[in-house]
Amino acid sequence: MYSKYTFYSIGNIIRSLKAYNLNKVIGLLLLTILSSSNIFAQTDTSKNNSQMLKEVTVNSQRKKIYSAPGRVISVITANEIKNMPVHTVQDLLESVSSVDIRTRGENGVQADVSIRGGSFDQVLILLNGINVTDPQTGHHNLNLPVNLDDIDRIEILQGPGTRILGPNAFTGAVNIVTGEKKTKKLQASLAGGENGYLLGSVSAFYHKKELSIGSSANYSRSDGYIHNTDFNLGNYFLQMQYENAKAGKVNFQGGFQNKSFGANSFYSPAFKEQYEHTRTIFSSLQWNKNYEKLIVDASFYWRRNYDRYELIKNSSFGRNFHRTDVLGGQAKLSYFSQIGKTTVGVDYSNQQIVSTVLGVTLNNPSEVDFGSDISPIPQYVKGDNRNVLNTFIDHTIIVGALSLSGGLLNSWNEDYGSHWQGGADASYRITSDWQAFAGINQSMRLPTFTDLYYRGPDYAANNNLVPETALSYEAGVKYDRSKFGGSLSVYQRNGKDIIDWIKPPDSVKWQSSNISKVNTTGLELSVNYKPATSFIKRAQFELTWQKTDKDTKNYTSMYDLSFLRFKSEFILDHAIVKNLIASWRISYQQRAGNYKDFNTKAVVDYNPFTLLDLRLMYTLSNYAVFVESSNLFNTTYYDFGNLQQPGRWMKAGVKFRL
DSSP states (O other): OOOHHHHHHHHHHHHHTGGGTOHHHHHHHHHHHHHHHHHHHTOOTTSOHHHHHHHHHHHHHHOSSOOOTTOOEEEEEHHHHHHSSOSSHHHHHHTSTTEEEEEEETTTTEEEEEETTOOGGGEEEEETTEEOOOSSOGGGTTOOOOOGGGEEEEEEEESOOHHHHOTTOSSEEEEEEEOOOOSOEEEEEEEEETTTEEEEEEEEEEEETTEEEEEEEEEEEEOOSSTTOOEEEEEEEEEEEEEETTTEEEEEEEEEEEEEEEOTTSSOTTOSOOEEEEEEEEEEEEEEEEETTEEEEEEEEEEEEEEEEESSTTOSTTEEEEEEEEEEEEEEEEEEETTEEEEEEEEEEEEEEEESSSSEEEEEEEEOSSSTTSSSOOEEEEEEEEEEEEEEEEEEEEETTEEEEEEEEEEEETTTEEEEEEEEEEEEESSSSEEEEEEEEEEEEOOOHHHHHOEETTEEOOTTOOOEEEEEEEEEEEEEETTEEEEEEEEEEEEEEEEEEEEOTTOSSEEEEEEEEEEEEEEEEEEEEOOOOSSEEEEEEEEEEEEEEEOOTTOEESSTTSOEEEEEEEEEEEEEETTEEEEEEEEEEEEOOEEEOTTTOOEEEOOOEEEEEEEEEEEOSSEEEEEEEESTTOOOOEEETTEEOOOOEEEEEEEEEO
């Protein structure tokens, strides 16, 4: 049931955590899992397996991100979103302890998302199950044209998901789900605050019989919290669904985002006048049909992202233009039988970039079609194009209280050939409340076009990079009972050929390179209490601890060594008086690594810090008024070296709903 390699890995985890006095906890966890295998040997397997298979069917529909048993999936619900003192998806994700959000620009301008100590290019981003990850760079992965009021929930897969979701789900994946509420509504909100902050949004949802239509638009802007951090951001999103018993379910979604911002010290502290303007267009068409024992899914999608970057605003020096297009489709069949659920699928995508600097020289250059206010109009003279074909099979079986899932994916493209990735997950329901789980999974990621081609005053890319791979082990327990829930898990990821930007001792430039070995060990704990009483609405505590062993060979690392060593999150929603709710969020973060201070030239370690956010919201039937503050203690902190994050930021607003 469990391979010797799984137990060998858990032993390594215990030994590596020994110095931190956590081996008693891990030992108990391992004992629980081993005990569960003995319990299984005595379990009565004559239970009605069809009922268990029905449960899997329901779960596979409810959770689009990953339906295999025994995985840690954090879910942020719509009710939790409406109380939190946040305005963007990146701020929502920050509330999960295993997620590291390194922010360059606030309020949705730019943030890098990583999971379990990985890099920002190792997380797959999905919108209603459709891949919206950017092949140019992970810096653009959160260019999402959705309004917070559109979101029904956000699912975060903590750990690798390559065998089902594809190559970029290296350390985890994020799925944003919209359009599930089937009620008519019209709502609008207006908020303002310090630093010239303004946010206006409107959304409408119509549902009648078999047809649902949702649409939203929002605009936000700010003068910036320090010099050249101003921004203007606009989003538009449309979703239409048609569903009946004969035709199945058809879902169309499309969105548009336009964003321009001052990028003070974003990519180099030597340049305070950097500027960036991005434009993202996205659409997809999905079809789902349930034929009792067979579920058929098919989808087609297209995403285009424009990126205009200026090292010095309004100057041709260091000015770059890029356009990426991703066109793809997926077909998937899931069949339920007495031996479980079998899923087979194929996913194809064409990833293309044209650029002034990224790629190989084009035979037929074309005029830049974004930012053409410049005269003479610049040309896309570089580019690249790759086809990626993924085929996979996965099977889940339930025998009594034991659930087993395993699968295999083959990823092929013309540049790197064929790569096989597999894995298996197991879970055992000890009691109605307790569940033990374990898993072993491979993962891989293709280099981005920036990894392969970017060159600048401080950067020199390597176009001979190879895909990075990893083998991950995980084990843990979950508890779920009425008002209480929680989980404890330990994991180890052994990475090979990990892609990072490094600076050798004798070099003045950062170079993209494959690092031979990067091993990450970690522990996650989550406890939540949702009594739904008149006073306490929700109390949640999470923490993540991890360490990384890296074969650096005295090189300086830009990303992989600056991971979150420790992070804890505490969220409390409670009533003050009738209709008045307070939402508190306290975050403590301790980041590994260091950076060179631009002014003093000294090497500086990242200092740990504590942040407190608070929202007070008064709600009646059709409207709500709120006042909030992020970073209430006015703490000075850094996500990236030399780029100070905002201090205390007060905001207030009103929401209407009809």
